[in-house]
Amino acid sequence: MTVSALENIDGFRDKWPFAARYARVNGWRMHYVDEGAGDPILLLHGNPTWGFLYRDVIPPLVSAGYRVIVPDMIGFGLSEKPAREQAHSLDGHIANLTGLVRQLDLQRLMVVCHDWGGPTGLGFAMSNPDRVRALTVMSTWAWPTPPAEFHTRLVPWRMMHAPLVGPYLLGRHNVLARRGVYLSVVDRERFRREAQPVYEAVMPDAETRLLTWVWPRWIPLDDTARAQARFAWLEAELAKSRLPTLIIWGREDEVFDAATFAERFKRLLPHADGPHMVTGRHFLQEDSGREIAGLIAAFLDRQGGV
């Protein structure tokens, strides 16, 4: 899929005026936008979104004098979407991101992480600390089981991605983009009007939605889980990290609730700034994009600016 497929959606280009760029990374075709000039800020989305999630965050950061790079995770947005579940792994996605950063030779990066952009972005940052200047974490996690009580529940979480049920609900019916995101924003009417058609259109067929049920299956629920060791490593590396870190959280976030998750990041990274609370559920960028951009720019200013 290319960006032209989205241009018949009312107002899409007004909201997403950015030039599409592509890079071959780790064997896959990755779409990204690259706007502005200055020290780079990498904005990372998760499941089931794409760079569009950051449409209100990009312009203020560019205006503040930063270069803003927003990749679409392989499997989402305008990036290549592999057809087989086995194409996806947490390590593979970290390698995808590492491939892009090295290709663009980005240095002094602020890595901004949301949802699965957290484990991937923080995994990249911990394995490439020489390229990273600072971190921002939002509604994500970076430690082994269990991520949240929500993820251990049978309804809806485990049922939603169970064998065959996942391909049916999330593949045939696209329920994460169609309903899941809607339920996880504060201003649902605005979301329905301005964003939902874009999130749905970018995953038009069941095969293009594969990663929406594969990522849930990568969340460790017990000690035998595939990503258990990687998350344990990630938590240990973060605990040693002294990278300046900003914590931003949605006040209304019920999935990754602030009292559990933002506070755990604060314990893991006691030097972190925040948590700064903004209006938002899990997809807080939908409700508070400009405020988030302001917090990031102000934080970087305090670190010495552009």
Place this chain on the structure above:
Amino acid sequence: MADVTVIARPVTEGTRQALVLTEDRLGHYPEFRAFFVRTFDLDRVGLSEPGFVRAPSGMAYALVFVGRSGEPFPSGLEINAIVEALEPLDDTAVDTDLWAILGWMIGGVGAPWTVEDLHATGRLYRIPAAG
């Protein structure tokens, strides 16, 4: 879900198999793989033949089990509608049938998985077949 029944291989002359749902990781929760092994005697049958079920629409479905080196069998599953060879699918009927097949599967997998929880999840996400 009594509306789904395991059947012997149906007459397939003049039909084709139309792929309608694919699962690459049947053992993500091992009890799901165990259900299919038990129901279709897969430890004995292996890859020699698909399993067949009849769904509420009256249509038959072939459950094609997929093996993957190094993983317990079956690692994956394809559900194929058996339809008239040159006719297009009735996608609405297929969707309702698939929902019934999921209910049959969940009921067979057993606790803690329940058909009621499947339906609750379907209603939360406004799946037409969930009512």
